[in-house]
Amino acid sequence: MSMLTRTVPALLLAVATGAALSGCAAAAPQTEGLSIVASTNVYGDIATSIAGELATVTSIIDSPAQDPHSYEANARDQLAIANADLVIENGGGYDPFIDVLVEGSGTAAAVISAVAVAGLDEGEAHAEEEAAEGDDHGHVEGINEHVWYDLHIMGDVAEAIAAELTALDDANASVYAANLEAFLVELEAVEEEAHALAEQLGGGTIAATEPVPASLLAELGFDDETPAEFSEAIEEGADVPPLALQQVLDLIASGEVRLLAYNEQTASPETERVREAAESAGTPVVSFVETLPDGEDYLSWMRTNIDAVAEALAA
CATH class of the missing domain: 3.40.50.1980 (Nitrogenase molybdenum iron protein domain)
Incomplete structure (x- = not known):
């Protein structure tokens, strides 16, 4: 955005x-x-x-x-x-x-x-x-x-x-x-951790409130099936078309989504509704942010994100 x-x-x-x-x-x-x-x-x-x-x-x-x-x-x-x-x-x-x-x-x-x-x-x-x-x-x-x-x-x-x-x-x-x-x-070591986890988790479908962590999740073997109209509207700060919102909710309700990637820094009523739907469906929600959290450097932050995905899907 x-x-x-x-x-x-x-x-x-x-x-x-x-x-x-x-x-x-x-x-x-x-x-x-x-x-x-x-x-x-x-x-x-x-x-x-x-x-x-x-x-x-x-x-x-x-x-x-x-x-x-x-x-x-x-x-x-x-x-x-x-x-x-x-x-x-x-x-x-x-x-x-x-x-x-x-x-x-x-x-x-x-x-x-x-x-x-x-x-x-x-x-x-x-x-x-x-x-x-x-x-x-x-x-x-x-x-x-x-x-x-x-x-x-x-x-x-x-x-x-x-x-x-x-x-x-x-x-x-x-x-x-x-x-x-x-x-x-050190970066190569993080990549190797991502590849090892990808083999362990076996891929699958995910949804995201925004494509912010899309590259890392792809590295972990996942396919983001979030409707493009929904992602684009959230990225642009525009109103989400009702049909696009419903498509996201239907995707989550299908039971095919392994996790929802949630951007904590751009929450909106639509993203909150999607998050609530995921929680109701028992779909793990993994939070991501766009800037370096306090106490982290870039490499440790990427490891933290990878670990968060592993923990969410191990539960």
């Missing part, structure tokens, strides 16, 4: 006004080493894994308490971007406020888009055009932009981060390479 909740001109005006009102007091603090700004703490954590102590990492959205879909950028965010050496975004229409901030700040920072790294950036320009026209939901049709739940793509993103850091700070290239290798080794 898009995290842009008002028009681009309005956001630029708010950022510019905030900077003007704060005057000299708004100057960003001086930091040693490289400065990295990530749209969410998911990418901030991966950047920290690669950069170690050689960079200061700022995650604009850094708590599950912050709703990614209604986030409003501010002057502090603009200043962070302006002083960044590297900016990391999800892309795909998920966090278009980053592009607005990059353009508005005039920064020369390198920008990594996870969706672009994954080769899924077709349609990105269309999403940016919609955002500029005031469309609050920049979701790019035809792709699942929630790529941080794809373990393979995150390995590619980590490699892209290491490459950019090396280009910015070649003197520490060996450090970035060693940190990348350590991250990839």
Whole structure:
């Protein structure tokens, strides 16, 4: 889902006004080493894994308490971007406020888009055009932009981060390479855990209130049979067509659904109704979120999600 909740001109005006009102007091603090700004703490954590102590990492959205879909950028965010050496975004229409901030700040920072790294950036320009026209939901049709739940793509993103850091700070290239290798080794171990669980569980049908964890659940061998109209409406923050809602309820009532994947950060009356239907049918409900929970790093979080699925289906 898009995290842009008002028009681009309005956001630029708010950022510019905030900077003007704060005057000299708004100057960003001086930091040693490289400065990295990530749209969410998911990418901030991966950047920290690669950069170690050689960079200061700022995650604009850094708590599950912050709703990614209604986030409003501010002057502090603009200043962070302006002083960044590297900016990391999800892309795909998920966090278009980053592009607005990059353009508005005039920064020369390198920008990594996870969706672009994954080769899924077709349609990105269309999403940016919609955002500029005031469309609050920049979701790019035809792709699942929630790529941080794809373990393979995150390995590619980590490699892209290491490459950019090396280009910015070649003197520490060996450090970035060693940190990348350590991250990839751990990531491969998580992938192996997912594959082992997939063999154990034997696949089957699932439903989801949103396709946020779809890639991870596919890695675990499941097929998401949620009607597309339902998923699209929830992602866009639009009214769910009654027929689409009924189709989801019928799917759950069929007894074929092994679990319901529930996005805790975008609950609505429709998703709550689906959750209640699953609970009434005895279908396990597994909660997922879009940002890194407190006390977790990216790798431990993915393990936690995998364990949650295993525990739900073992009950």
